[in-house]
Amino acid sequence: MNIIIVGGGVSGVVTAIRASKSNNKITILERNDKLLKKLLLTGNGRCNYFNEDRRLSNFHSSDNKLLEEIINIKNLDEVLDFFNYLGIVPKIINGYYYPYSNQASSVRDALIYELNRKKISVKYNYLVKNIEKKNDKFIINDELKCDKLVISTGSFAYPKTGSDGMGYTFLSKFSHNIIKVSPSLVQLKSNSKYTKKLSGVRSEVEVSFYENNKFISKENGQIQFTDYGLSGICIFNLSYYVSRSLPNNKKEIRINFLPFIKDNAAIWFNEFSLSHNKCIANLLEGILNIKIVNVILENLSIDKNSYYQELDFNTKNKLIESLTNFKFNITGSLDFNHSQVCSGGVDLKEVNTSNLESKLISNLYITGELLDITGNCGGYNLENAVVSGILVGDDLSDKS
Numbered sequence: 273m274n275i276i277i278v279g280g281g282v283s284g285v286v287t288a289i290r291a292s293k294s295n296n297k298i299t300i301l302e303r304n305d306k307l308l309k310k311l312l313l314t315g316n317g318r319c320n321y322f323n324e325d326r327r328l329s330n331f332h333s334s335d336n337k338l339l340e341e342i343i344n345i346k347n348l349d350e351v352l353d354f355f356n357y358l359g360i361v362p363k364i365i366n367g368y369y370y371p372y373s374n375q376a377s378s379v380r381d382a383l384i385y386e387l388n389r390k391k392i393s394v395k396y397n398y399l400v401k402n403i404e405k406k407n408d409k410f411i412i413n414d415e416l417k418c419d420k421l422v423i424s425t426g427s428f429a430y431p432k433t434g435s436d437g438m439g440y441t442f443l444s445k446f447s448h449n450i451i452k453v454s455p456s457l458v459q460l461k462s463n464s465k466y467t468k469k470l471s472g473v474r475s476e477v478e479v480s481f482y483e484n485n486k487f488i489s490k491e492n493g494q495i496q497f498t499d500y501g502l503s504g505i506c507i508f509n510l511s512y513y514v515s516r517s518l519p520n521n522k523k524e525i526r527i528n529f530l531p532f533i534k535d536n537a538a539i540w541f542n543e544f545s546l547s548h549n550k551c552i553a554n555l556l557e558g559i560l561n562i563k564i565v566n567v568i569l570e571n572l573s574i575d576k577n578s579y580y581q582e583l584d585f586n587t588k589n590k591l592i593e594s595l596t597n598f599k600f601n602i603t604g605s606l607d608f609n610h611s612q613v614c615s616g617g618v619d620l621k622e623v624n625t626s627n628l629e630s631k632l633i634s635n636l637y638i639t640g641e642l643l644d645i646t647g648n649c650g651g652y653n654l655e656n657a658v659v660s661g662i663l664v665g666d667d668l669s670d671k672s
């Protein structure tokens with residue numbers, strides 16, 4: 273059987289390796305002069321490929337029931353087995369899996385070794401521009417023919433790696449419904465006058481996303497303030513919800529600068545101030561970056577040299593509110609050039625969840641980020657890419 277895989281990213285390459293169990297003739301078409309360009313950037317060059325925390329809540333889709341049919345404990349076990357088969361020894365840091373070598377290139381090289389061992393052919397510098405189906409054959413760029421076609425072209429995210437969203441166009445032409453695609457795992461923009469003043473500051477916080485004053489989700493971790501807004505893994509994870517919210521809805525990130533206080537922050541702060549006879553600015557500097565202290569005091573017009581115990585009841589309440597619920601208006605996110613992944617994609621209702629074959633076009637398969645599956649930071653997107661490659665590849669090898 274003649275199989276063509278469009279796109280030599282992780283999901284396409286894993287598909288090829290798994291499909292080659294039988295005597296299939298497999299060709300990967302890759303527009304770049306190299307395979308797996310994006311993989312090298314993952315995990316800051318260290319490739320965070322898996323996570324010990326296997327809860328489904330680390331993934332998002334418009335259809336959680338179908339999501340679970342694809343991403344489940346059994347299929348995640350398959351991912352670990354696959355990395356084991358590749359000979360990648362894990363280094364596990366706080367539940368995050370990296371190759372023990374600390375190099376994404378180790379994973380790339382192991383994948384390429386398998387492709388070569390299985391004699392899978394790759395056409396480099398081959399841009400697929402057009403796909404048609406005639407008489408049960410797929411015809412690519414009016415010149416290549418195959419019986420089975422796998423579209424693994426990735427999303428719009430990081431287009432400099434080769435993924436510029438062409439897969440959505442091919443699939444739309446085959447009448448697939450593409451659920452709105454937006455940047456995700458990305459920095460958020462804010463028009464707050466305080467972002468510039470806080471630029472460069474990092475702080476361990478709890479952050480919550482509110483849409484039209486309704487709580488949506490929260491995360492703990494390090495926030496980074498930038499000229500344009502907010503960054504950090506906790507912000508990246510919340511960006512999924514920002515990307516799905518309606519344009520005109522009011523969006524807010526609320527920051528708790530005192531996440532270590534489990535009970536009543538007002539009582540804690542009162543005791544803290546009583547046990548340290550310091551003016552308010554010096555008191556706060558014992559907890560927070562000086563830029564945060566200045567912004568909070570300026571915002572409430574509190575004199576830096578005043579003492580907490582001297583403040584009136586209202587001002588004390590406002591100070592505690594600012595320390596635990598500081599609001600940043602969110603105007604959107606940075607674009608696809610900055611986003612690690614995209615939310616949205618091919619509607620899961622239109623694929624068979626056991627093998628990711630299109631329900632609309634027989635012998636057409638869809639993998640990786642093209643699907644309406646988005647993972648949080650922590651290895652979940654590579655898990656999705658590998659799961660999909662395994663499901664499609666195994667199906668292609670079983671059927672032949």
Ligand SMILES: Cc1cc2nc3c(=O)[nH]c(=O)nc-3n(C[C@H](O)[C@H](O)[C@H](O)COP(=O)(O)OP(=O)(O)OC[C@H]3O[C@@H](n4cnc5c(N)ncnc54)[C@H](O)[C@@H]3O)c2cc1C
Pocket residue numbers: 278279280281282283284301302303304307308309310311313314315316319320321398399400401424425426427429430433434435436438439611612613639640641642650651652653654655657
């Ligand atoms: C900076 C960064 C860091 C990341 N870090 C992590 C991490 O640590 N952990 C994690 O789990 N995820 C991470 N991700 C996300 C993860 O890399 C992706 O979700 C995953 O690689 C998607 O795989 P894919 O096979 O669907 O698509 P891609 O890897 O995007 O591959 C698509 C391939 O198709 C090719 N292609 C596209 N169009 C055509 C065409 N028309 N003709 C021919 N070829 C074409 C492209 O050149 C590309 O090689 C990161 C992403 C980025 C950008």
